[in-house]
Amino acid sequence: MFKSTVSWSFAIAAVILLNDGLIGTSHSFNFDASNHTNNWAVLVDTSRFWFNYRHVANVLSIYRSVKRLGIPDSQIILMVADDMACNPRNPTPATVFNNANQNIDVYGDDVEVDYRGYEVTVENFVRLLTGRVAPDTPRSKRLLSDERSNILIYMTGHGGDGFLKFQDSEEITNVELADAFEQMWQKKKYNEIFFMVDTCQAASMYDKFYSPNILAVASSLVGEDSLSHHVDSSIGVYIIDRYTYYALEFLEKVQPDSDKTMGQFLGVCPKWACISTVGVRKDLFGRDPAQVRITDFFGSVRKIRTTKHVFNITNLSL
């Protein structure tokens, strides 16, 4: 802790952390510049009970991917409504697999769940998004994003036309969700949002959005069911949903310095693979998804550049 009276007038040669997009001049490929400086992820599984194992596998698949691509645990809010990994019915404790061949343990050895069990409620979720949490809430349970944050919001569970069930006892409607996003926008809590939802009639969840800079993708259109991928006979239940299964397959090939785009990601899981039709909503989003790096939402890579200019800190307006 330095005293405030200590003079700041010395000049330093600064190493500035800036997003590549801010400087973005010297690249040969043609990406839209992004204004974000930090990345957040809010990953929500709303389903309880063992037979909903696949929803936990879904959310952990995305968790694994964003963590691998560089978003730190402190900037991932993971909500899981039930314990699958250490469930007494799980024959291999402390694991959640995405595949009956047990290729990828999406739970892993290093995981931090922020909201779990009975804490996963509509109220907590909306409070988290809008920042209206109780004063005692620890940092790990707050979405401390700002107007330069790109936020990935992923939701999975059982839904219907215009709602998503939480814990089999309550539900969030698409109107409530749209209003929460608007409140986030007014409070300058995001730069851009990528909203992913894997549930039945998922497209109804983004229908009511009216705030700017939101790109949304849904696993199924209104009137369609979202389907699971396959059963693992050793655990006796469906292991993962189709859309997230193929999304994970795509994301596994993405590296932190990847040139893959959101446009490519939106094409994941065509109808012959998903059986449901993947819905996309781009009209609120200011950029062309084909020009947006996938790591703008799934990664937290910031290019570090050294500068030889001398900055006088006292003259900087903070």
Add this chain to the structure above:
Amino acid sequence: MCRINAASFVCFVLIVNVFGISSCDEEYEESLRIRRLSSGHVHVWMEFVIGRSPSSNINHTSVFPRALSEILTAHSVEELHVSLTQGHWQLESWGDPHPAQVAPTGAHVIAWFSSSSSESKDVDANWRGLTNRLSGLTCASLNFLDETTSTEPKYAYRPLGKLTPKQVHVRVGSLPREFICTENLTPWTKLLPCGIMRGVASLLRTKQVFNTHYHSAHIGYVQTELSKQLKLSLSLVFDSPSSLGQNDNFVKNVIGSMAIFPCHASKKTTIKLWENNKWKSINQEDLNNLKIKDVVEDTSDNKNLVFTPMKYMGGYGQEYGKMVVEMTNHLKDEFLSVLYVEVLPWYIRPYLHTMSIQVVRGQQKLPVPPGAYFHYTPGIDRKTLHKLEMDVQIPPASKVTLSFMVEKGHLKWDEYPPDANHGFYLEAAHFEVNYTKNDTPKTRHYYSRVLLINLSTPDFSMPYNVICLTCTVVALAFGPIHNITTKRLQLKEITGKADKLKIFWRKIWKKTRGVSKEDVGVEVDNNSEKTDLRGTTSSSSSR
């Protein structure tokens, strides 16, 4: 930089604060104990102790986890114990968990707070703040512990350390249902100076840790005159390795790790193996080469059992139950003084007047020895828990059976959890056992199993909603239909004196509005009851 005396303390703090010099008065030690239990299971207990001088600045740490030290300072915590446990320590087959202590299933938090006054308001706020922050630190739902779900014991849970402030308050809370998994172990290992890659903790592999019969992680913060200590410990009971090859490597095949790697931050690493009823020290190299046959079974039939508790719910039906607690003294020639603590949620209401105590030795019934104290705080619906603390004296080699009736309350429909049909967990009963061994007084803590009970839960499914709606419609329709079909309407003159004022006003009303109707009343022929339809009592009997 370690020179601290009273006069220069302020100066020291300033120096440390301004220049950010790390304090060097912290010590870190780790130890590992391996014991084959008489049932064949293997008990592995690891403890990590971080000590610091009591006068050191809590904001400056080298190996002491700063995240925790900030929480402790912010909420005036003097002593803290958090345990996250899955499974139940089976005293009868495993014996005492020497040198570890038994922990109750689920999450359990005990905290002492210093307070400026004897009022406990600021303590409640500190307790709420502490549990919320600990929930962020441990990834467990400890934030559900607040003043409505925790208690302030009068006799139980005395501090292990020496607390200097005059006003200290204790809070205890338990979450019997809390599940423990990698998400709790990950932040726990991050409190260790060497993490999970080095030191004794390098033996931990999550897939093995959670494939055990019992695992219990503990975070303890204790202050003594000499130091402030953070004790992190982990107790694991692995499956019996008797089916494995006796020459196989112990670390690899039982614990599931490759080897133990040294942690250089640790001042001392002790590894001990239980052999022939005593602890034998071995070094890290010995441990890495340990064979399964080297970890010999505890052949002595005597498990050194002192006390075993048992708790279960008897009775039938969904309205009442009978709580039965059995406490057995295994010592042959000594009385046990047991502090029995029962905490029940508000919706399980104990009927203390039905409490009965029986003492038996074998088949012989003994007189009930009087206990020194009995303290009961009744719960208030939705506000506080029921808390019972009583002293039970158990004669040598005998069993005390204590039982009382409970009433199972009803919850409001929105108070049920999403999986109400799973049942409700009652936290483990706590037993603080005092006895003397080799002329030294000893205190040990024991816990019963947690209970899973059924309350009368509504069927939250679609038919339930339909039944509710239909019943409402039928109830609303029944009243008017019953009235119409069973009551006869007749005209009646109103002549009562009390109505004179009303009649006067009605006359004025008639004149001003020009209404020329007769002032009428209605006589209802409903057996002997005569009512005025304008009155409030009309036809209410049929609803």
